[in-house]
Amino acid sequence: MSSLRVAKVLNNNVIIAKHPQYDEVVVIGKGIGFKRKPNERIPLSAVEKMFILTKPEEQEQYKQLVPQIDEQLIEAMNDIILHASKSMDGSLNEHIHIALTDHIAFAMKRHKQGLLIHNPFLYETKELYPEEFQMAEYAVEIIKKRLGVDLGQDEAGFIALHFHSALTNQHISEVRKYSELVSDLVQMVELKLEYKIPRDSLDYSRLVTHLRFAIERIRRGESIDESGPLDSLLKREYPEMYALAWTLTKIMEQRLKKPIYPAEAGYLSIHLQRLAQRKEQNE
Numbered sequence: 001m002s003s004l005r006v007a008k009v010l011n012n013n014v015i016i017a018k019h020p021q022y023d024e025v026v027v028i029g030k031g032i033g034f035k036r037k038p039n040e041r042i043p044l045s046a047v048e049k050m051f052i053l054t055k056p057e058e059q060e061q062y063k064q065l066v067p068q069i070d071e072q073l074i075e076a077m078n079d080i081i082l083h084a085s086k087s088m089d090g091s092l093n094e095h096i097h098i099a100l101t102d103h104i105a106f107a108m109k110r111h112k113q114g115l116l117i118h119n120p121f122l123y124e125t126k127e128l129y130p131e132e133f134q135m136a137e138y139a140v141e142i143i144k145k146r147l148g149v150d151l152g153q154d155e156a157g158f159i160a161l162h163f164h165s166a167l168t169n170q171h172i173s174e175v176r177k178y179s180e181l182v183s184d185l186v187q188m189v190e191l192k193l194e195y196k197i198p199r200d201s202l203d204y205s206r207l208v209t210h211l212r213f214a215i216e217r218i219r220r221g222e223s224i225d226e227s228g229p230l231d232s233l234l235k236r237e238y239p240e241m242y243a244l245a246w247t248l249t250k251i252m253e254q255r256l257k258k259p260i261y262p263a264e265a266g267y268l269s270i271h272l273q274r275l276a277q278r279k280e281q282n283e
Contacts (some may be wrong), residue, residue: 003041003042006040014026074101077097080142084163087135093165119157124182128178129161136159139247184208189272215256234269
């Protein structure tokens with residue numbers, strides 16, 4: 001059987017159809033829904049783009065979302081997600097079709113009302129998720145070209161979190177929580193050192209990367225090799241940085257609600273000491 005059966009028309013360019021193999025699928029195509037009736041057959045050759053929402057609740061949410069959204073945006077979103085799924089390492093959770101479409105539609109509405117939101121952890125997001133940020137920039141560019149709305153870099157940071165959420169199957173609130181935690185930890189380091197770390201520097205990149213991997217290890221409950229003699233040496237040689245590292249690991253422990261191995265503080269204090277030396281060189 002080389003045809004689909006119309007289940008529900010969502011708008012002129014989007015329908016839900018019965019597929020011979022995948023049951024219900026979302027079909028997007030110029031005029032694909034125009035004057036279509038339920039149970040009408042459509043040859044597969046007429047289908048431009050199609051994706052599958054396997055969970056019934058995902059299908060229901062998408063059916064509710066699409067009629068409220070500009071048809072051009074639906075088309076742009078499908079191209080953005082298709083491009084991302086081909087470009088990125090790993091498959092995207094299908095919920096991105098709903099979550100990101102909804103997010104961008106709301107962001108565009110805010111933009112038109114002049115309500116621009118500052119992204120407080122834009123730099124951390126760029127550093128933590130470079131691949132996702134690249135996809136987000138592509139999304140912002142497509143929306144600017146096709147819909148005439150420039151959402152800008154701050155919004156690209158929020159979009160990148162959605163891509164990371166879909167790649168890792170973490171809820172967007174979890175992803176946002178980790179970016180926020182890294183941002184807070186960096187601020188605490190800067191406050192203690194009285195030194196604003198240049199955001200385009202290797203020092204900043206190293207610090208954020210170290211914090212990211214520490215958070216990932218803690219989240220997964222992984223241990224790192226205990227380094228008793230090294231810990232004692234660091235505590236003696238760099239008491240201030242060791243104390244700061246200990247404070248930072250305690251914050252991670254509280255926010256992530258997971259125990260932390262003491263060796264994390266030792267490794268972190270090495271990074272902090274390097275930053276403290278960099279500050280002295282720059283003064």
